[in-house]
Amino acid sequence: MKYSPIADEHGFYGDFGGAFIPEMLRKNVEELKNAFLYYSSEPEFIAEFKALLADYVGRPTPLYYSKNLSEKLQAGIYLKREDLNHTGAHKVNNTIGQILLAKRMGKKRIIAETGAGQHGVATATVCALMGLECIVYMGAIDIERQKPNVGRMKMLGAEVRAAESGSKTLKDATNEAIRDWLANVDDTFYIIGSVVGPDPYPEMVAYFQSVISDEIKKQLLEKTGKENPDMVVACVGGGSNAAGAFYHFIDSDVQLIAAEAAGRGVDSGQSAATSVLGTIGVIHGSQTLLMQTKDGQIVEPYSISAGLDYPGIGPMHAHLIHSKRVQSIAITDNEALSAGLSFSRLEGIIPALETSHAIAALERLDIQGKTVVLNLSGRGDKDLSTYLKHL
Numbered sequence: 001m002k003y004s005p006i007a008d009e010h011g012f013y014g015d016f017g018g019a020f021i022p023e024m025l026r027k028n029v030e031e032l033k034n035a036f037l038y039y040s041s042e043p044e045f046i047a048e049f050k051a052l053l054a055d056y057v058g059r060p061t062p063l064y065y066s067k068n069l070s071e072k073l074q075a076g077i078y079l080k081r082e083d084l085n086h087t088g089a090h091k092v093n094n095t096i097g098q099i100l101l102a103k104r105m106g107k108k109r110i111i112a113e114t115g116a117g118q119h120g121v122a123t124a125t126v127c128a129l130m131g132l133e134c135i136v137y138m139g140a141i142d143i144e145r146q147k148p149n150v151g152r153m154k155m156l157g158a159e160v161r162a163a164e165s166g167s168k169t170l171k172d173a174t175n176e177a178i179r180d181w182l183a184n185v186d187d188t189f190y191i192i193g194s195v196v197g198p199d200p201y202p203e204m205v206a207y208f209q210s211v212i213s214d215e216i217k218k219q220l221l222e223k224t225g226k227e228n229p230d231m232v233v234a235c236v237g238g239g240s241n242a243a244g245a246f247y248h249f250i251d252s253d254v255q256l257i258a259a260e261a262a263g264r265g266v267d268s269g270q271s272a273a274t275s276v277l278g279t280i281g282v283i284h285g286s287q288t289l290l291m292q293t294k295d296g297q298i299v300e301p302y303s304i305s306a307g308l309d310y311p312g313i314g315p316m317h318a319h320l321i322h323s324k325r326v327q328s329i330a331i332t333d334n335e336a337l338s339a340g341l342s343f344s345r346l347e348g349i350i351p352a353l354e355t356s357h358a359i360a361a362l363e364r365l366d367i368q369g370k371t372v373v374l375n376l377s378g379r380g381d382k383d384l385s386t387y388l389k390h391l
């Protein structure tokens with residue numbers, strides 16, 4: 001593993017990215033960037049990262065040839081089993097990387113924001129592992145909606161703080177986390193959960209997640225004699241599992257597909273299809289596509305899947321979609337639910353609702369005869385009650 005940048009030196013991917021932050025944070029963000037640039041190529045850091053991924057997280061995750069789905073769709077479909085990671089999704093790859101960096105930087109206190117609670121759980125997990133204080137900001141409404149994950153975070157020793165402002169959801173939790181960081185810049189490390197936020201976060205999170213496509217290449221070579229598939233498909237909220245699955249294929253002719261949440265339909269007013277509905281603006285410290293009104297107020301996104309319910313999209317994806325390197329497909333709640341149900345019965349694997357958006361995208365694509373890798377970003381235990389309501 002060696003880091004080679006995708007963004008330019010200021011963290012821009014074409015028109016998107018950068019670091020739009022208060023002056024008071026500039027020194028810390030620069031300190032973080034320097035630490036990342038140094039440690040991302042340092043052998044001891046990488047050895048520790050890889051050892052934890054192997055024995056704590058359970059990597060490499062299998063690349064499973066999905067015989068039943070392949071027969072049904074007449075293609076060669078491989079599932080990258082990120083659902084088998086410790087804590088049940090890809091998010092822990094990133095929190096392991098960032099906690100190791102926080103330790104190297106001598107930080108004593110970890111903060112994070114979470115929507116559905118998945119990133120909060122992954123952060124609380126690595127804080128317990130490393131014995132660091134953990135504070136997770138979460139919208140008051142999300143705390144009500146996501147009780148099991150709030151319980152997990154508490155069990156792991158994290159403090160969950162409610163964001164009571166605005167719509168009391170993810171963007172308000174993020175504002176609270178940034179406020180905390182501003183007040184505690186010296187001893188606090190902010191672990192961001194997707195390829196969003198100011199430079200260097202998108203680069204850093206993509207790099208830690210790039211282990212996914214690194215493994216795909218090796219596993220596919222072993223199984224098929226070729227390291228590149230014809231197509232890679234992943235769901236996109238902020239875009240971290242997709243960034244990891246696309247990473248080592250960006251400079252190739254492999255077709256890259258991003259499945260976004262259309263919610264009740266792209267034109268329904270209840271959607272999270274950012275690449276279609278978004279316009280350029282600044283959110284969470286970077287310039288990217290986001291859902292906003294004409295005067296720049298953020299439009300509340302909607303998706304049945306809490307992990308895709310985000311008003312922006314990472315700047316790397318904004319650029320890749322804008323430049324047509326990545327094709328985005330908007331999948332409705334109903335399409336995702338029905339794909340998740342039939343996939344469970346076909347393969348004996350219950351996918352996260354986020355992942356079901358990627359599975360549903362397969363039906364919309366021309367994949368006959370192609371070798372396709374589907375990134376199975378997480379397991380669906382957390383979504384059972386939602387699935388069952390629609391059975």
Ligand SMILES: *Cc1c(COP(=O)(O)O)cnc(C)c1O
Binds near residue numbers: 118119235241308355
């Ligand atoms: C959080 C989450 C996502 C969405 O986040 P990305 O950063 O876009 O990957 C997708 N799938 C699962 C299982 C998640 O927990």
